[in-house]
Each structure stands twice: as structure tokens, then as C-alpha cells.
Amino acid sequence: MAAVKIKDYSHGVMLIANNLLSGLSVYLNSDHQWLLLENLAQGKAAVAYSEQEAAELLASINPDDFLCPVVDPYIIQLDGNGKPSHSRELLRATGPSIRYGAQATQGTNDVSI
Amino acid sequence: MTKQLLKNGDVIDLAGQVSADSIRVPAATPFTEIQTGLLTQELKQKTVLLEFSNFADGRGFSLAKMLKRDLPSSTTLAATGAIIPDQVALAWQCGFDSIIVSDELWHRCGPDSWMV
Amino acid sequence: MYQYNEVDQITVDDRCREFRDQVERRIEGTLSEAEFKPLRLMNGLYLQLHAYMLRVAIPYGVLNSIQLNKLADISDKYDRGYGHFTTRQNIQFNWPTLEEVPDLLEELATVQMHAIQTSGNCIRNITSDPLAGVAADEEVDPRPICEWLRQWSTLHPEFRYLPRKFKFAITGSANDRAAIKVHDIGLRLRKGPNGDPLIDLWLGGGQGRTPKIAQLFKQGLTVEQLLPYLEATLRVYNLHGRRDNKYKARIKILLAETGLEALQAQVQEEYEALDKSPFVNSVAELKALYPHFAQPLVDVAQASEIANVIDEKLSGEEVARWYKQNTRDHKLAGFRSVMISLKPAGGIPGDATSAQMRALAAIAKRFSRDELRVTHRQNLILPWVAEKDLYAVWLALREIDLAESNIDLPSDIIACPGMDYCALATARSIPVAQDISKAIRKTELQHDIGKLAINISGCINACAHHHVADIGVLGLDRAGVENYQITLGGRSDENARVGERMGPGVSADELPATIERVVKFYIKERRDDETFSLTYDRIGKTEFKTAVYGVAE
Ligand code: SF4
Numbered sequence: 001m002a003a004v005k006i007k008d009y010s011h012g013v014m015l016i017a018n019n020l021l022s023g024l025s026v027y028l029n030s031d032h033q034w035l036l037l038e039n040l041a042q043g044k045a046a047v048a049y050s051e052q053e054a055a056e057l058l059a060s061i062n063p064d065d066f067l068c069p070v071v072d073p074y075i076i077q078l079d080g081n082g083k084p085s086h087s088r089e090l091l092r093a094t095g096p097s098i099r100y101g102a103q104a105t106q107g108t109n110d111v112s113i
Numbered sequence: 114m115t116k117q118l119l120k121n122g123d124v125i126d127l128a129g130q131v132s133a134d135s136i137r138v139p140a141a142t143p144f145t146e147i148q149t150g151l152l153t154q155e156l157k158q159k160t161v162l163l164e165f166s167n168f169a170d171g172r173g174f175s176l177a178k179m180l181k182r183d184l185p186s187s188t189t190l191a192a193t194g195a196i197i198p199d200q201v202a203l204a205w206q207c208g209f210d211s212i213i214v215s216d217e218l219w220h221r222c223g224p225d226s227w228m229v
Numbered sequence: 230m231y232q233y234n235e236v237d238q239i240t241v242d243d244r245c246r247e248f249r250d251q252v253e254r255r256i257e258g259t260l261s262e263a264e265f266k267p268l269r270l271m272n273g274l275y276l277q278l279h280a281y282m283l284r285v286a287i288p289y290g291v292l293n294s295i296q297l298n299k300l301a302d303i304s305d306k307y308d309r310g311y312g313h314f315t316t317r318q319n320i321q322f323n324w325p326t327l328e329e330v331p332d333l334l335e336e337l338a339t340v341q342m343h344a345i346q347t348s349g350n351c352i353r354n355i356t357s358d359p360l361a362g363v364a365a366d367e368e369v370d371p372r373p374i375c376e377w378l379r380q381w382s383t384l385h386p387e388f389r390y391l392p393r394k395f396k397f398a399i400t401g402s403a404n405d406r407a408a409i410k411v412h413d414i415g416l417r418l419r420k421g422p423n424g425d426p427l428i429d430l431w432l433g434g435g436q437g438r439t440p441k442i443a444q445l446f447k448q449g450l451t452v453e454q455l456l457p458y459l460e461a462t463l464r465v466y467n468l469h470g471r472r473d474n475k476y477k478a479r480i481k482i483l484l485a486e487t488g489l490e491a492l493q494a495q496v497q498e499e500y501e502a503l504d505k506s507p508f509v510n511s512v513a514e515l516k517a518l519y520p521h522f523a524q525p526l527v528d529v530a531q532a533s534e535i536a537n538v539i540d541e542k543l544s545g546e547e548v549a550r551w552y553k554q555n556t557r558d559h560k561l562a563g564f565r566s567v568m569i570s571l572k573p574a575g576g577i578p579g580d581a582t583s584a585q586m587r588a589l590a591a592i593a594k595r596f597s598r599d600e601l602r603v604t605h606r607q608n609l610i611l612p613w614v615a616e617k618d619l620y621a622v623w624l625a626l627r628e629i630d631l632a633e634s635n636i637d638l639p640s641d642i643i644a645c646p647g648m649d650y651c652a653l654a655t656a657r658s659i660p661v662a663q664d665i666s667k668a669i670r671k672t673e674l675q676h677d678i679g680k681l682a683i684n685i686s687g688c689i690n691a692c693a694h695h696h697v698a699d700i701g702v703l704g705l706d707r708a709g710v711e712n713y714q715i716t717l718g719g720r721s722d723e724n725a726r727v728g729e730r731m732g733p734g735v736s737a738d739e740l741p742a743t744i745e746r747v748v749k750f751y752i753k754e755r756r757d758d759e760t761f762s763l764t765y766d767r768i769g770k771t772e773f774k775t776a777v778y779g780v781a782e
Binding site for chain 3: 018020021022023024025064065066067071072085086087088091092095096097098100101102104
Binding site: 143144168169170171172174175176178179182197199200202203206207223 | 259264267268350386387388389390391464467468472499502503504
């Protein structure tokens with residue numbers, strides 16, 4: 001989907017995508033593996049600090065290869081804490097901000113991002 | 114080699130040009146223009162090639178239905194250009210008599226996928 | 230309800246096989262994502278923010294218990310135990326995996342369901358009055374025509390690659406509950422001279438970036454004329470609809486740019502020229518559908534004996550309120566339609582868990598002739614409940630937390646999935662719907678407020694119909710912060726109109742209080758039981774705007 005234009009590389013940028021098979025949001029870690037974005041806090045993302053590095057990072061996964069294990073990869077900006085700086089990507093990383101399914105009406109909806 | 118698909122499932126190899134007495138019409142041409150053009154002179158043509166510019170552009174399917182009612186039965190209406198295998202059945206249902214597939218497209222989509 | 234014939238079943242089964250093959254080719258790497266994407270979309274499979282999303286068609290919103298049980302099983306087996314009913318009377322699953330979707334579709338096909346044409350630039354699932362065939366005020370039962378058009382439009386070879394998606398809505402009642410005037414084509418069925426309906430065709434309604442109310446395009450079509458006339462209309466649209474800009478590609482723009490009379494003339498000309506021979510059997514086919522929707526025979530004695538029994542049991546405060554708010558007059562004496570609110574306190578508008586689905590299937594089977602409906606307000610209906618069973622139904626619904634008496638009240642909010650799920654969203658809509666609902670419930674005024682539609686869309690695509698709500702809310706992104714724009718005075722009924730936009734948007738935090746102010750202002754100003762839109766008209770935008778921003782208080 002439409003990537004947000006990167007304005008600031010000072011905190012670095014990382015690569016996210018959807019896993020082709022599961023559809024789940026994933027990020028590229030420093031060992032060049034795709035891991036679940038919801039577990040970002042426990043992992044270490046591959047981070048680029050310039051437009052050039054970001055382009056190299058994107059190229060390194062061969063996004064146009066038919067066998068590429070992810071779809072719709074794009075670069076996102078990070079904040080000072082290594083989290084996505086834009087609310088949309090933060091929401092991708094944390095999952096829906098509401099309780100859903102059997103949990104929906106149990107207790108109050110005080111989950112926030 | 115360009116391939117020509119026929120409604121009965123036959124595939125013909127076309128070496129080079131389709132046929133001399135054919136006319137190529139972009140599927141984006143307004144119907145009235147095609148109609149006037151064909152009525153004035155080219156109705157004698159044996160083949161009208163309706164050329165799809167983009168597979169997401171379905172104008173050619175409607176044009177085929179409209180053209181079929183004006184063209185003499187001796188004229189072949191063929192679809193060509195950006196057609197994908199998933200559209201072959203639609204083309205037959207809308208009245209095309211044949212589909213001409215470029216060599217590149219034929220191989221990229223895989224020969225099997227064209228056989229509906 | 231309609232049961233598939235052999236052709237329907239073969240079509241759906243073939244499509245399952247075809248899609249399984251396409252998925253395999255994608256996974257093997259012989260199909261690129263660019264090639265695969267339109268194919269998966271044609272089968273209702275989207276890639277959303279967190280995962281794939283599958284949209285399953287529920288034709289004109291009618292379901293039986295076997296189908297609902299299957300949807301429950303699917304949500305357990307392939308999803309996370311719940312499903313989301315949409316404003317298009319469909320259901321969406323939010324977490325299926327690509328590998329499993331072919332199995333999922335195969336299971337759906339066993340109960341005569343599919344996801345064909347729930348996406349893409351084709352004729353989408355046809356929607357209708359959720360009380361079709363049971364409403365007391367109905368002139369013509371629209372279901373046979375809905376089914377007829379479903380068959381006509383499903384896999385129509387000519388209209389699979391239109392300039393843009395195309396939506397139909399159909400009603401047979403003067404009180405429009407299908408919002409036909411905000412659809413590409415809305416059909417209003419009226420009683421005709423010899424038992425067959427006459428059809429008024431409204432064209433060019435739509436929401437999104439450029440909201441438009443449909444215009445009366447052709448009056449009094451006969452059933453003989455309908456299919457060829459629709460074919461001519463769609464053909465003219467297919468040829469002349471704009472393909473250079475997707476925001477200008479809907480038929481509403483073609484109508485605006487061509488002009489009503491000129492477009493009518495083009496359609497008429499094509500209608501006269503087109504070959505009618507494919508339609509020679511179509512009216513007979515329509516008539517063959519009538520028995521599928523025949524009025525059930527009712528035991529009159531049994532029906533009339535009920536009145537005494539219910540009055541007592543239904544007199545408790547809670548159940549009486551439910552009866553008043555959630556049940557509707559019926560075509561048949563001794564029956565009522567029961568509306569089930571999918572907007573419980575703290576819930577997600579339109580969501581139902583698998584356990585709720587199973588329980589509802591059982592209730593429908595026992596008490597509602599095995600039938601349920603999905604409404605465009607994201608609720609469900611039991612269309613055939615005998616009055617004598619109402620109390621039992623209420624108890625059963627209360628067991629599964631679905632007896633909330635808020636149908637059409639302010640907490641019956643329409644909310645699209647918004648940024649919690651949707652890749653196109655610019656802001657969240659579910660949590661703000663929950664906050665607004667909480668604020669309104671706190672006032673405990675809901676039942677005094679009466680009918681009031683609050684609709685919340687998470688982006689300009691307007692899936693939640695915010696333009697035509699009494700109070701519409703549109704979520705936008707202002708420099709990375711969610712911001713909500715307010716629209717007032719819209720209507721989606723027979724007097725449909727687009728609401729007026731107030732000033733600058735408000736933050737998510739301010740939104741509940743803002744809505745509360747508008748609602749309180751309305752209650753203060755209204756005369757007797759004047760509706761919101763009438764009060765709005767009488768008092769005017771300026772005053773309401775003051776209420777929105779709270780300056781006056
Ligand atoms: S209105 Fe926008 S955010 Fe909401 S479901 Fe539609 S596209 Fe998604």
C-alpha cells in the first residue's frame with residue numbers, strides 16, 4: 001500500500017510487508033529474516049539510515065522475484081524508540097486497537113496505542 | 114510465432130501478418146466511429162481485429178456485442194492485444210470468433226492456461 | 230428462500246477449482262503478485278493491514294441456519310472465532326491465510342455460498358430491503374427480482390471489466406430501507422396491472438469522494454423490458470464511463486458529465502438496437518423463481534390465539550422496550566420481524582462471534598422458518614417470528630448478549646472497519662464508535678432521543694454511508710493524527726440527501742462530547758417527535774454548527 005514519504009532518516013527506517021502465505025504483517029530483521037511485526041519489541045530490525053541504504057535494503061529482498069515470500073514491502077520511518085513513527089504502521093505493529101472476537105465485550109475497551 | 118485461438122479450441126500458428134484483408138481497430142474507439150468506418154469501406158474486410166489496450170479495460174467486450182450485429186457473417190471478429198487467459202471464455206460469450214495472442218503473452222501465461 | 234439449481238452449483242464449484250489452481254500457481258511462483266492480485270480480488274480476497282480479508286457474498290442479505298452454522302465453523306477453523314457483517318449485507322473474515330482460502334471457499338460452496346464479485350470492477354452483490362417479503366408496508370416482494378438479477382449479473386461476460394465497481398439496490402416499499410438512491414442503480418418496484426411489478430430505475434447515486442443522490446432515469450419498466458434495459462445501461466456505461474481517473478469512473482460522474490437527457494437517449498438507442506433474443510425466456514425464468522419466495526401458509530386459528538398470551542409475558546419493562554424498539558410489523562397477522570442488534574455496549578458494530586452465530590442459527594431454525602437477514606445497518610433480522618414465540622426468542626437472544634434494545638437509536642452506530650483492519654483507512658472508526666456509544670449510553674436518554682443515525686467511515690470511500698446519516702463522521706489523517714469531520718442532516722431513505730459538512734474536524738478525544746452536544750441540541754430544539762433532519766432544516770446549519778463546536782454553551 002501507499003508508503004508514507006520518508007522525511008527523516010535520523011532514527012532510521014525499516015522494511016515491512018505482508019507474508020504471502022499467512023498475510024500477516026512482518027518486518028525484516030537484522031539477520032535478514034522476516035519476522036512477525038507484532039513481535040517487533042522482542043527483535044532487532046534491519047535499519048537503514050539514508051535513502052541509498054533504504055533502497056539497498058529493499059533491493060536485497062528481491063521484491064519482484066515471483067518467489068519472494070512477502071508482498072507489498074515498503075520502507076517505514078522509525079521514531080527514537082525504534083518503533084514505527086506513523087500511527088498507521090504503529091497500528092500494524094500492535095494489531096487492532098480493540099478487543100475482538102470472544103473478548104470484544106468482556107471488560108472495557110481501554111486498549112490504546 | 115503468433116497464435117490464433119478458435120472457438121472450437123483449435124490453435125493456429127500464424128507466421129507474421131494475420132491476413133492482408135484485415136483491419137485493426139483499437140477497443141477504445143467510439144462505436145459510432147467504428148460503425149461509420151466499417152460501413153463506408155471496410156465491411157468487405159474479412160477480419161476485424163479489435164485491439165485491447167489493457168486487460169482491465171472491458172470496452173472491447175461491449176463493442177464486440179455491438180459490432181456483431183452490424184458485421185456481415187462472413188467477417189471474422191478477432192480480439193487481440195492485452196487479453197489474459199481468464200478472459201478467453203468471456204470473449205467467446207461476447208461474440209468474438211477468434212483471439213490472436215502474441216508469442217510473448219502466449220509463453221508468459223503458459224500455453225496450458227489458454228485452453229479453456 | 231432460493232436454492233441453487235445445478236447450473237449455479239457447477240458455476241460455483243468450477244470457480245473454486247479455478248481459484249485453487251491460481252493460488253497454487255502463485256505459491257509455486259509461476260504467477261506474479263501483479264498477475265495474481267486481480268484474480269484474488271475477483272474472489273473476494275483482499276490484503277489488509279494485518280492479514281488477508283475474505284468478503285463472502287450474502288445475496289440480498291438472506292441466510293439460512295445451515296449457512297450461518299457454516300459461517301460459524303469457518304470463523305473457528307480459518308479465522309479467529311468471529312465475523313464482521315458489512316453495510317453491503319455481506320460478511321467479512323479478517324484473518325484467513327492464503328493457503329487455506331481454497332479450502333474455505335470449497336466449504337462455503339457446500340452451503341451454496343461464495344465470494345465471487347464481492348470485489349473488482351464488476352456488478353457487486355445486490356442489496357435489498359432487509360424486510361423484503363415480510364414488511365407490513367411492502368407493495369412488491371423484491372426477492373424474486375433480486376435473485377433474477379443475481380443470476381443475470383453473476384459472471385456476466387460483458388460486465389466483468391467495467392470502469393469501476395457497480396452496485397444495485399432494490400426495494401418494493403415506499404419506505405426505502407435499502408438506500409436505493411445512493412447506489413449506481415436503485416430499483417423501486419411498484420404493483421403493476423397484471424400481477425407483475427413495474428420498475429422505476431434510479432441512476433447515478435453514490436457516496437465516496439463525490440456523494441450524489443440518484444436521479445429518476447426510467448419510470449415504469451415492465452419485467453419484459455428490465456433485463457435488456459439494464460444491459461443497455463451497463464453497456465453505455467462500459468463504453469463511456471471514464472477510465473482515466475478512478476475517482477471519476479463511477480456512473481454518477483458519467484451522468485453528471487453527459488446530462489440526464491443525453492444519457493437517457495444513449496441508453497434508449499442502445500436498448501432499441503440490442504438483440505432481445507437472449508431474453509426470450511427470461512420472464513419465464515423470473516416466474517419460476519416465485520415459488521422459492523412463496524408466502525408460507527399460516528394457521529390462522531393459531532395465529533389469532535396468541536395475543537392474550539404475549540401481552541402478559543411481554544409486559545416486563547425490559548422486554549416491553551425490546552418489543553417496541555426491536556420488532557416490526559409484519560405482512561402476516563400474528564407475526565413480527567425481530568431485529569437483532571449487533572451493537573451491544575462495548576462491542577464492535579457488525580461483529581458476531583462463532584458462538585453467537587451458532588445460537589442464532591438455532592433460534593432461526595426453531596422460531597423463524599430457518600431464515601435470517603443481514604441489514605445494511607450491520608444488524609440481523611429474524612423475519613418470521615410468531616408473536617407467541619417472541620418472549621422465548623427474547624430470552625434466547627438475551628442468553629447470547631444480543632437482546633440490546635437499540636435498533637435505530639443513536640447507539641445503533643454504523644462503523645466500517647477503519648484503520649484497525651482496512652488498508653485504505655485514514656483513521657480508526659471502531660474505537661470512536663465505541664466511545665460515542667458509551668457517551669450516549671451514559672446520558673441514558675437513548676429511548677427519549679428516538680431514531681437517530683450516526684455513521685462513521687474511516688476514509689473518504691464512505692463504506693459506512695456517513696454522507697447520508699443524521700450525524701456522519703469521517704475519519705481523516707491530519708499530519709499523522711486522527712481527525713474527524715462531521716456532516717449533519719443526511720438521509721438515506723426515500724428522501725435521500727447528502728448531509729452538510731460542518732467546519733474543521735475534531736480530535737478523537739473531542740469527538741464523543743461533540744456528538745453529545747449535537748444530540749442534546751437536537752433534543753432541546755425539536756418540536757414533538759420531529760426527526761433530526763427536519764429539525765436541522767428548520768433551524769439551519771449555522772445554529773447546528775455552533776452546537777458542534779460548543780461555542781454557545
Ligand atoms: S470507508 Fe475507508 S476505511 Fe472504512 S472500510 Fe471503507 S475503505 Fe476502509
